[in-house]
Amino acid sequence: MKVIEKILAAEQDGKTLFSFEFFPPKTAEGVENLFERMDRMVSYNPSFCDITWGAGGSTADVTLDIANRMQNMVCVETMMHLTCTNMPVEKIDHALDNIKGNGIQNVLALRGDPPHGQDKFVQVSGGFACALDLVKHMRAKYGDYFGITVAGYPEAHPDMIKGQAVAPEDYQSDLVYLKKKVDAGADLIVTQLFYDTDIFLKFISDCREVGITCPIVPGIMPINNYKGFLRMTGFCKTKIPSEIMAALEPIKENEEAVKAYGIHLGTEMCKKILAHGIKTLHLYTLNMEKSALGILTSLGLIEESKISRSLPWRPPTNFLRAKEDVRPIFWANRPRSYIARTGGWDQYPRGRWADSANPSYGALTDHQFMRPRSLDKKLQEEWALPVKSIEDINQRFSDYCLGKLSSSPWSDLDSLQPETKMINEPLASINTKGFLTINSQPAVNGDRSDSPVVGWGGPGGYVYQKAYVEFFCSREKLDALVAKCKSAPSLTYMAVNKEGESVSNVGPTQVNAVTWGVFPGKEIIQPTVVDPVSFAVWKDEAFEIWARAWASLFVEGDPSRQLLEQVQSSYFLVSLVDNDYVNSDLFGVFDDI
């Protein structure tokens, strides 16, 4: 979706929006860390996040990759910066085609800084001289597909500033140039950083004066660090009000004090801006979360305890799958794998589970078993310890449920889902018995949709869940469980081993909604289902994890590895639902086994 549409809708609803800007880290590990941080920050529902284009195109490929992962894996509406520096038109189009193919609809079009080692911007052969040309090109070649944002300079572009301040005629001609960019097709303006709010407010009215009517979003850069602040404002030729310098002077050696002042200053600036009726804030995070979140918290725009989910899983922003409104529960702890394996699907309509018995999941790839470095490290620490017996294995799973371990080979998330903690004791108990759980949810019988742990969809509705648990177990345990299920009519189960031998009491195309919500004026929303077709696909991945994510932590021939491989080849994967969410007793069936 285009960011401009979000902003216009929010203006009509009188809502305040905010967004975060990031830049491409220099190392692969840095990139992974950024994604973890971004994931946390995105849970506060920014209207979009943007990612800068490396100076001189230096990080072009990294930026493309990050942008695509932001849109499709982090699932945040993504705006990619694109500059003209060192970019002949083929490279420009390659980048645009690439993000278009990945469902990104927002670009911030810039001229860009001079190439590395040069003082002045140089138009590359076959490339563009300025952002205006880039905007024109994008509209000519891509029509209305992209939302195009351009930069606005409240103190004029630094190139226009010759001495201490910009000359009035240069400021005016910069405004005229900005209007040209808008007239050429830009639909949104984000400003350069500033620290004098009055200058920004004057800039707004000057823009309106010359006939610029699109929204203008202030770019706020929290002061994180004294030296960095001086460097950045020097580079951008930003005017710094004397009271800011006066406030910083006595604390400039105290990093924490500078940060705290940065949050205070950012909050005051934003308050003033919001008071003038400008309801969108763009935060230059410099890839750090504390200051940006601190300002938003001070403003009352976010609250840790009130992170609200629109669905039980983070909904996609890629416009190609924007209609996706239902997922099988199986990938709940591996959402990125699910997105990757369903990336080829051309539609996500309502009811696909009823209509399609054969969703074409992508095959398993090595990529499916790659995980963030930090998680990889934790697995090495926690799961590479020898396992000498089945009991050792049971204990490992049980410890994870109790939070004694912080990683699981079957989860890409950095912690247990909050709702899992509601049932961690009974989960740990069945793990000790040899039912090795990898996924679960507690029953919920009509909690308010804004309740902290299980709520989703915003206020005014009621949410429900059927209790669910998914686990590996031996054939003997499975037999005992199946026998007990005969006298528990509310339980439905599907079990399958690595070879595909299966035991089940549900029909081959039966789809069970296990999470749903009832909202005013709407049809019932059913975002999570259990279905046999997806289960058959998931099963390969679930069994493969034994080998690739756990056994592989041991060298070949190691007794631990051999034991894990035995389990992998002999155990069943079982999906068990208690359909009675009103009088739920999912764990009761494990008593006396």
Next chain:
Amino acid sequence: MKVIEKILAAEQDGKTLFSFEFFPPKTAEGVENLFERMDRMVSYNPSFCDITWGAGGSTADVTLDIANRMQNMVCVETMMHLTCTNMPVEKIDHALDNIKGNGIQNVLALRGDPPHGQDKFVQVSGGFACALDLVKHMRAKYGDYFGITVAGYPEAHPDMIKGQAVAPEDYQSDLVYLKKKVDAGADLIVTQLFYDTDIFLKFISDCREVGITCPIVPGIMPINNYKGFLRMTGFCKTKIPSEIMAALEPIKENEEAVKAYGIHLGTEMCKKILAHGIKTLHLYTLNMEKSALGILTSLGLIEESKISRSLPWRPPTNFLRAKEDVRPIFWANRPRSYIARTGGWDQYPRGRWADSANPSYGALTDHQFMRPRSLDKKLQEEWALPVKSIEDINQRFSDYCLGKLSSSPWSDLDSLQPETKMINEPLASINTKGFLTINSQPAVNGDRSDSPVVGWGGPGGYVYQKAYVEFFCSREKLDALVAKCKSAPSLTYMAVNKEGESVSNVGPTQVNAVTWGVFPGKEIIQPTVVDPVSFAVWKDEAFEIWARAWASLFVEGDPSRQLLEQVQSSYFLVSLVDNDYVNSDLFGVFDDI
């Protein structure tokens, strides 16, 4: 759906099925009465009902019309009898094409009785000589479309019986002929009536002996009346065990005693048949309900208090709309009008309410305002009384809600819906205030799906309803209501007057599920919705009823008629939903108005 498929599925599930046979009444009033009776009987869930083809084709058109209305209005799986008597092949095909176009898939193929005034069957020019030819023709021309049932004669066809009993070789050749009919494509046998159960059981094993493998359903004719019994058995040359004659002899003048004996006898016969593993029973009702229902009740196959609904509304049997799983609430009291107006729709998929903002409802026709004679009579009695003031009108509506009147111009049903009685006091109260209700449902927060009044969908699930009320009211009352709704965020409303002026707090394509059910192993079922698009269509019909069904009971110029026409042209039709079904207080908003 083909009856044979239902029977085979029931055999697998170990379920017992029953069905009812009717014949075409001679008068139009008789036909209407039959439909009322059939409607009641169908609520007990017979697997199918059949309708005979008049002797000598005498009632061909009536039979076709009744069959089509059975399938599409009563919504029961319908089997139409078709005979060769006086039927050249064009007439046969006309009848088959006609029912095929109306979604009927079941035919009982018969040779038929001799034409009126003749002793022997005569093959009409261009027609068929026997049922076998008819079966062959149907399979040749219509392929697999129809389920074809043929008649089996446990005592051989009456034509084969020359003296007191059939000769063994004639009985045998009748069996061979029956096998030919099956081999030619019949998939089901229903037997001629009999009173000696042993003869029927022997017939079954004789059929199996000659290689007939399809299900054979016993035709049971309860004795209703002594003389009728003698006439029928005489005509069919049916053997009557002497103990039956002995039992009837002393009570033959006492009609009630004969009926009671008929129920007793039928029950005993059926018990014996069921004990032999034959789990389908066909009842010749002779268009009467007591004896057939009496036998089924004695057998424990039906129970008045346990009439179960598969959906809140009776689902269609027409195979063309078999997928229909959602309806707007507006026609709840005029289901036949809804079926008629949506007859042209070519599909009823899940989610049509989400996808289609423009369902092509048929236009209003005079037919839309025709109603069963018995209802017409009640309206004349109860609604043609003069109305002198708005208060008189309010009182009329209020009385209907309290059950003081048994008819309403806005309902085609013969009584208030049972759930309406749960809220009849508050309904009556708002009617007195000038909110003239025509449709409503109480809130239901997770009742068991087999609960008597609001349950549907069979056992094991939970059902829910948002409280709903639909009414006419003056502009002043509407204004007051709208003002009060501002402080009741769980209420959504749509209001429109005859000219189309509208007031609403829901979006133009918003669909609100107001009845839903949660069942083991299934997606959430949402059979009833409130949506603005259907409301706009329904509104014309709802306003038209003021004139055509009520005002028209008075002569032109009559003050009552003038008052009703004023109301029609000035009032609003309002649909009001309380979205909070957990803490519902729909009627609270009417306090102090």
